Amino acid sequence: MSRRGGFRVTTKYDGTRSFGEHDDRWQQNDQRPRHSRGRRPWGGKNNNSYSRGGGPRRGGRSGPDPRSRLDDDGDVSMSDTDRGSGHQRYNPYGRQNRGYDNRRDSRPDDQSRDRARRMGLPIDNSAPSADKWYKVTIPYGQKAEKSFVLKSLTNMSDVPFKPINYHYDQNRAVFYVQDKRAADALKRCHRRITMPSGFKMLLLVNLTNPPVLPMDPETVEKLKVCLSDRYEPSLKALNLSDLGQDEGLKNAGVYFTATRTDIINKIASIIGENIPELECLNMSKNKMRSLDIMSRLVTHAPNVTKLDLRDNKLRHISDLNLLKQWKLDEIVLDGNELCDKFHENSVYISAVRERFPKIKKLDGHDLPPPITFDIEADVALPPTKESFFLNSEVQTIMVKFLKEYFTLFDSDNRHNLLQAYHEDAVFSVSCSYHVLVQSKQANLKEYFPHCRNLTRAIEKDRRQKLLKRGNGAIVAALFQLPKTIHDPNSIVVDVSHASSSLLVFTVSGVFKEADSKADKPPIRAFSRQFLTIPSGSGMVIANDMLHITNASSHQAQKAFKQLAPTPSSSPVPETSQQAPFPQPGPAFTVEQQAMIAKFSEQSAMNMEWSAKCLEQNGWNYEKSGQVFLELQREMKIPSEAFVK
Amino acid sequence: MATELDFGSKEEQAYQAAREFSKLFYNTFDKKRHLLNRLYLDTASLVWNGHSVTGLDNIIKFIDSLPSSEHTAENLDCQPLISEVSRGQLSIIVKVFGKVKYDNIKEPRAFNQDFLLTSQNNVWKIVSDSLRFQE
Numbered sequence A: 001m002s003r004r005g006g007f008r009v010t011t012k013y014d015g016t017r018s019f020g021e022h023d024d025r026w027q028q029n030d031q032r033p034r035h036s037r038g039r040r041p042w043g044g045k046n047n048n049s050y051s052r053g054g055g056p057r058r059g060g061r062s063g064p065d066p067r068s069r070l071d072d073d074g075d076v077s078m079s080d081t082d083r084g085s086g087h088q089r090y091n092p093y094g095r096q097n098r099g100y101d102n103r104r105d106s107r108p109d110d111q112s113r114d115r116a117r118r119m120g121l122p123i124d125n126s127a128p129s130a131d132k133w134y135k136v137t138i139p140y141g142q143k144a145e146k147s148f149v150l151k152s153l154t155n156m157s158d159v160p161f162k163p164i165n166y167h168y169d170q171n172r173a174v175f176y177v178q179d180k181r182a183a184d185a186l187k188r189c190h191r192r193i194t195m196p197s198g199f200k201m202l203l204l205v206n207l208t209n210p211p212v213l214p215m216d217p218e219t220v221e222k223l224k225v226c227l228s229d230r231y232e233p234s235l236k237a238l239n240l241s242d243l244g245q246d247e248g249l250k251n252a253g254v255y256f257t258a259t260r261t262d263i264i265n266k267i268a269s270i271i272g273e274n275i276p277e278l279e280c281l282n283m284s285k286n287k288m289r290s291l292d293i294m295s296r297l298v299t300h301a302p303n304v305t306k307l308d309l310r311d312n313k314l315r316h317i318s319d320l321n322l323l324k325q326w327k328l329d330e331i332v333l334d335g336n337e338l339c340d341k342f343h344e345n346s347v348y349i350s351a352v353r354e355r356f357p358k359i360k361k362l363d364g365h366d367l368p369p370p371i372t373f374d375i376e377a378d379v380a381l382p383p384t385k386e387s388f389f390l391n392s393e394v395q396t397i398m399v400k401f402l403k404e405y406f407t408l409f410d411s412d413n414r415h416n417l418l419q420a421y422h423e424d425a426v427f428s429v430s431c432s433y434h435v436l437v438q439s440k441q442a443n444l445k446e447y448f449p450h451c452r453n454l455t456r457a458i459e460k461d462r463r464q465k466l467l468k469r470g471n472g473a474i475v476a477a478l479f480q481l482p483k484t485i486h487d488p489n490s491i492v493v494d495v496s497h498a499s500s501s502l503l504v505f506t507v508s509g510v511f512k513e514a515d516s517k518a519d520k521p522p523i524r525a526f527s528r529q530f531l532t533i534p535s536g537s538g539m540v541i542a543n544d545m546l547h548i549t550n551a552s553s554h555q556a557q558k559a560f561k562q563l564a565p566t567p568s569s570s571p572v573p574e575t576s577q578q579a580p581f582p583q584p585g586p587a588f589t590v591e592q593q594a595m596i597a598k599f600s601e602q603s604a605m606n607m608e609w610s611a612k613c614l615e616q617n618g619w620n621y622e623k624s625g626q627v628f629l630e631l632q633r634e635m636k637i638p639s640e641a642f643v644k
Numbered sequence B: 001m002a003t004e005l006d007f008g009s010k011e012e013q014a015y016q017a018a019r020e021f022s023k024l025f026y027n028t029f030d031k032k033r034h035l036l037n038r039l040y041l042d043t044a045s046l047v048w049n050g051h052s053v054t055g056l057d058n059i060i061k062f063i064d065s066l067p068s069s070e071h072t073a074e075n076l077d078c079q080p081l082i083s084e085v086s087r088g089q090l091s092i093i094v095k096v097f098g099k100v101k102y103d104n105i106k107e108p109r110a111f112n113q114d115f116l117l118t119s120q121n122n123v124w125k126i127v128s129d130s131l132r133f134q135e
Helices: A001-017 A064-070 A108-120 A144-158 A180-188 A216-227 A248-251 A259-274 A291-298 A315-324 A345-355 A392-410 A416-419 A460-465 A471-480 A553-558 A590-603 A607-616 A621-633 B009-030 B034-037 B056-062
Strands: A132-136 A165-167 A173-178 A204-208 A237-239 A280-282 A306-310 A328-333 A421-429 A484-486 A492-499 A503-515 A523-535 A537-550 B039-047 B053-056 B069-079 B090-102 B109-120 B123-133
Touching: A132 A180, A132 B123, A173 A180, A180 A204, A216 A248, A216 A259, A259 A291, A259 A492, A259 B034, A291 A315, A306 A553, A315 B090, A328 B123, A392 A416, A392 A484, A392 A492, A392 A503, A392 A537, A392 A607, A416 A471, A416 A537, A421 A471, A421 B069, A460 B009, A460 B069, A492 B109, A492 B123, A503 B109, A523 A553, A523 B109, A537 B090, A537 B109, A590 A607, A590 A621, A607 A621, B009 B034, B009 B053, B009 B090, B009 B109, B034 B039, B034 B056, B039 B056
Parallel strands: A237 A280, A280 A306, A306 A328, A421 A537, B039 B123
Antiparallel strands: A132 A173, A132 A204, A165 A173, A484 A503, A492 A503, A503 A523, A523 A537, B039 B053, B069 B090, B090 B109, B109 B123
């Protein structure tokens, strides 16, 4: 086959390719002339322009390198010494890639054929072209019914054809076929059918890029099926090799090419939603000239450590910079032009390591461990840990305290918090919109009147007025804040200072507003620094400083997701370590505490629910007992009430 | 024992200290980290996203291990400690909400940071420092 014969010329070229290409400068500046044979200095255009967009290629018209046409359609046998007169390099590929059979350009382009024709070059029309697309344009086709057009073409054409994406472009009717014989047959129908208007039907048939069809939900479902076929859960490996040839995708109307960022982005979001744990990704044989297309994959599949980019069309090691966020330990780059630029293996390894310092395996070969410096350039953050309680004693006190506090805080009557505060206690609240959430945030207007944000100019009088002093004033202030429902699973506690006379800790988490009229109440995030001092058997709050903002999208997603505790699970979901619900603390009087203990004993409910029952019945012990029996008879008491 | 200030004056003092502290602390943390040791008490404690570190030397060592940073404070609040707790020694608590960008880490983080400061020989020192990302 002469097509391949044409390419074989390149091996001769390959053999003589030598100098300059391993020079680092090539990675930095594409516009430098290349000194190897078969390469000419090119014009001022950054050759990245070749790697973007699916439209007609820029440049080249002034005099493309004739050899480049080989890559597109060429059946041209030229000697290596042949030189085009142009100064714009048209197609930088194909010369160096070793031994590929699949030399057809990923974006068959009728312009290149035209160019070849203009240059008086023969074009091989019999080349196999299963994956080539033809666009059939019928000027004024909009005036005729689709059924008429297709029916008469079917009758006239001596080859059956399958029209894809029949649509109108202004007054033209347009459709695609993916069959050269059908395309040629359609071409022969030119001016042979009479339209209802009386004019002859004109047919323009051109080689084109695969059509971009909209991704409707049905298509996305099909895409998901294809992806699950390509996913190996035991290895956390997704094989996206040679997507352009995937029959399943083609049947779904998804015609992948290396410029279809939309397809890859869709795939990325499917990965993000379904298999974010993905570790091995195979993107080989996708004809990628640039990795721009993969940017979303990097964010949606953050755990990828093994990547196969074999047999693509990447030219520059610097292309890999876009993937630096991946902590890769294995990569395959073989079969990309960029590999040929390195003449020394050590330089190649260093260049890859520069991007991926943790690389252990390159192109299937184990690498010797790198010799590094003691100061790590890429310092990572220590991983975030759970709550810090200092010790189990503090934890027990804390869990008890918080459980009580937030139960009362979320109740209809925050007055009961009066005794949780020292009589001289101090409270303030401030709020601000989330510093990182880019999308529109839920209004915080109910909090702003109470907000004491000292980064802004704030008058002394107002500032001092917003600092509430004394438990009465504090409870009154708490009443003015919207009613809340805290998500117990979101609560994190950090005890930063503990002594016999003082506990300093921060509580953070999310809540929603109980009275919110919104369909989906906004999720708020809070952080609250408490300072407590011992009081009797428990402790009282001396300082309470609350900050409210909107939840991050991750927090909002997680919020209130955990189902209500089942009997077997813990009654204290705030923390991983369990503490039985303890004796009621300072929020209850001594008599009340005694009453709760007795009630708990008799009803078998835990302290919390006993307290709740008594509280709701005005601390009338008998009445509480009756209500309890009644509710128990009606099976209205949740099982968690009996978990002690 | 110093004369007890009235609450208004304590608030004013806390306000002035917190304003200055929040600027100084993050400026030092971001640009002059080697000077941070002057801000913490010898017996200070730090809880950083659940990691507990106690003692000045350990705190400095821990902070040194973090990538270079750039903090922006969006919200600041402070309170004086009540007399029963402070017992004549002036102490305040400070709360900051903001964002921090670390070197080589692409996404900035939102953080809440709470401090307890106490005055020692007319110098404010950090008694406790608690930071958590909001994520």
